[in-house]
Amino acid sequence: MHTLQTVILGLALGGVYSLMATGLTLIFGVMRIVNLSHGAFMILGAYLAYFGFTLYNIDPLLSLFIVTPLFFFLGIIIYKSIFPRITGSPRFMEMTILVAFGMALILEGAMGKYFTGVYRSANPSYVTDSIQFGELFIPTGQLYATIVSIVLLGLLWAFLNFSRLGYATRATMQNRDAAQIVGVNVERVSTISYGIGMAMAGASGSLISFLFTFFPNKHWQWIAILVSLIVLGGLGSFVGTLISALSLAVIASLVSNWFGPVWSPLTFFLSLFIVLLFRPQGLFGKKLEEE
Amino acid sequence: MAEAQAMHPGDSTVASKTPLEGKKIFLILFLVVLFIFPVFQVIFDGLNYVLHIMLYMFMYISMASGWNIIGGYAGYSSIGHNVFFAVGGYFSGVIFAYLGLSPFLTAPVAGLVAMIIGLLFGLISLRTRGPAFLMSTLALALVVRLLFDNWALLGGSNGMSIPLIDLPQQYLKLPFYYGMLLTAMAAVYTSYRIKHSKFGLGLRAISQDETKAEVAGINTRMYKIIAFGVSGIFAGMAGALWAYLLTYLRPSIFLELIIAADLILMSVVGGKGTVAGPVLGAILIIGYSEFSVSQFGYSELNIAVLGIFFLIVVLFFPQGIIGTLREHGKLPKILDWD
Secondary structure, three states, X not given: OHHHHHHHHHHHHHHHHHHHHHXXXXXXXXXXXXXXXXXXXXXXXXXXXXXXXXXHOOOHHHHXXXXXXXXXXXXXXXXXXXXXXXXXXXXXXXXXXXXXXXXXXXXXXXXXXXXXXXXXXXXXXXXXXXXXXXXXXXXXXXXXXXXXXXXXXXHHHHHHHHOHHHHHHHHHHHOHHXXXXXXXXXXXXXXXXXXXXXXXXXXXXXXXXXXXXXXXXXXXHHHHHHHHHHHHOOOOOHHHHHHHHHHHHHHHHHHHHXXXXXXXXXXXXXXXXXXXXXXXXXXOOOOOOOO | OHHHHHHHHHHHHHHOOOOOHHHHHHHHHHHHHHHHOHHHHHHHOXXXXXXHHHHHHHHHHXXXXXXXXXXXXXXXXXXXXXXXXXXXXXXHHHHHHHHOOOHHHHHXXXXXXXXXXXXXXXXXXXXOOOHHHHXXXXXXXXXXXXXXHOOHHHOHHHOEEOOOOOOOHHHOOHHHHHHHHHHHXXXXXXXXXXXXXXXXXXXXXXXXXXXXXXXXOOOHHHHHHHHHHHHHHHHHHHHHHHHHHHXXXXXXXXXXXHHHHHHHHHHHHHOOOOOHHHHHHHHHHHHHHHXXXXXXXXXXXXHHHHHHHHHHHHHHOOOHHHHHHHHOOOOOHHHOOO
C-alpha cells in the first residue's frame, strides 16, 4: 500500500517534470540548442508567481496565465537578439551552450541580488490540503500542478499534430535542411519553438512556486535533473522525454522513501551515467548525426 | 629556479626552429622574477595580500590550462571541472588529517587520483558525442557535491578542518606560492607540449570535425578520454594545496559551479585552444574580480557580470583575446606561446 502511494505521488510529480523537460526537448530538437538557462528561467518564473502571490495575492495558478505568455515573448526576444548571430557557425552547438550558461549566470546573479538567497515557497490554501481516495491520498497542490502540466502538454501535442506550424516544427526537428528545402520557414519555426520552450519554463516556474522551495542557486539542480531526463530519453525525442520523466520520478520517489529525500536527485544522475554506459544515444534516441 | 631551467630544454626543441629567441628570454626572465619576488616578503613583510592574489592566479591558471585541454583543444566543454579540484583537495586533506602526510608531498598523487577519476568518468560519458558529455559533467558535479555533503566521515556539508601549516605569519604564504607556481608552470608546459604533439593535433581534428577525424584513423574516443583525464591533473594538484592553505575541507569551497564557470570563462576570454589564452584569461578575470570586490564589495551581481562577460565574448569575440588579435595579425609576440 505504502509503495503504491509513493508510486502515485511519483507519477504526479513526473507529470510536472515532463512539462519542464519537454520545453528543453523542443528547443534542442528544433534548434540543437542546449538551453542550460532553462532552469534559471524556471526559477525566475517561480519568483514572479511567488511575488504575484505574496504582494498582490494572485494565485500562482492564475498568474500562470500571465507568466506563460510573458515568457513566450521573452523567449522570442532572446532568440531574435542572440541566436541568429551564431547560426551557421561551425561550433554552433558549443557556442549555444556557453551563451545559455552565460544567461543562466546573469539570471542567477540578478535574482540573488534582488530577491536574496532566502528559501521561498508560495503557500496558497490548497498547498496544505490533500484529497483522499480510500487509503490513498494526493496533495491538492500536486494534483492541480499535474493537471496543468497534462493540459499544457496536451496543447503542445495538439499544436504539433494538428496545425500547419506544428507540422513545420516536426519537419524541422526531423531534418532541418530538408524542411528548408520543401519551403518551411525554419527561422520562424525556430523563433516560435524557442518562445514555446521558454513559455513552458515559465509555466513550470509557476508550478514550482508552490510545489517546492526555491532560491536563485537552485536552478543548477533543476537543470541537471532536466538534462539527465532529456539525455536519458534520447535527445530531441518527446516520447523518450515523457517516459524517462515519469519513470525516473517514480524511481526517485521510491529512493526518497527508502533512503531519505537527500538521495533522490542521485536517481537521475546515476541513471544518466548508466544509460550513457550501455546506450549512449539514450533510451529512445536515434544515433545523433551531426550535420 | 631549477624548474625554470628544466622547462628550458623542452621549449628550445620547438622554439629553436623559429626566430623567437627574444620571447623565450623574456618568458624565462618573467619566471625568474616570479621566483625571486617572495624575497621581498621575507625581507620587508606586508606583501601577504599580493602573494595571496598571485598564488590565487597561479591556481586558476593551472585549472584553466587544464580545462583548455579538453574544452579548448578537443572542443568538449566540461562544466563540472571543479570536481577535480574537490577530489584533489579532499584526497590530500583527508590524508593529512588522518595520517599527517603533508599535502605538498601528496599533491602530485592527488593530481593522479583526479586523473583516474577523469579517465573512469570519461570512459562512461565520452561514449557519446556532442552535448550529452557536457550535460553529464554537470550531473557529475552535482553527484560529487551530494556525496561530499553527506559523507559523515569527511564532515558532510559542515566539512572538516585540517591542521594549519607550522610557519610564522610572515612566511605562511611562501610554500603555497611556490607550490601553485610550479603547478601552473607544469600545467602550461603540459598544455604546450600537448598542443605540439600528434595527440594535440588529433584533439584539434576532433574539435573541428569528429567524423572526419575518426575516418582519418584517430581513435577519437580514446583521445577524448585521455584529454579529459589529463585536464584533471592540475585542478587536483591545485585543490590539494588550496585545501591546505585554507585549512578547511568543505564542499562549498570546492564544489560551487561558479568555480567551473570561472574556469571556462577564463579560457574563453583569453582564447580557447591557445596556450596563452587561459593564462591571460585567468590573470584578467582574477584581477577584475579582486578589483571589483575591493571597490564595490561582494554581491551576487558579480555572478551576473560574469554571465555578461560570457555573452559578450561568445557572441562577439568567440576566438577570445588571443585568437582575435591573431586573426588581425596584431598579436604581440610575447603572447604567442603556441
